[in-house]
Amino acid sequence: MNKTTFTQNGAANYRLSTAQFAHLNLVEEESVRKRYSKTGSYHGVRPLRLPNRRLLWPDNAVESLFAANFGGEQ
Numbered sequence: 077m078n079k080t081t082f083t084q085n086g087a088a089n090y091r092l093s094t095a096q097f098a099h100l101n102l103v104e105e106e107s108v109r110k111r112y113s114k115t116g117s118y119h120g121v122r123p124l125r126l127p128n129r130r131l132l133w134p135d136n137a138v139e140s141l142f143a144a145n146f147g148g149e150q
Contacts, residue, residue: 090124090132097123097133101141
């Protein structure tokens, strides 16, 4: 997979590791992995799975989850 294909697919904003994603969502890494394992997402946020089996999560996921749970109120 070349870099052009990676960015054309809208995957350029998938920059967070599972540890970083969990930290930003104030949960344990294992909670994220368990939810992903059971449902294929973490409360509707789907990661990008790399060929080496690592997951990359979108960097705007925290805002998306906040908006979904609280109606975007700040």
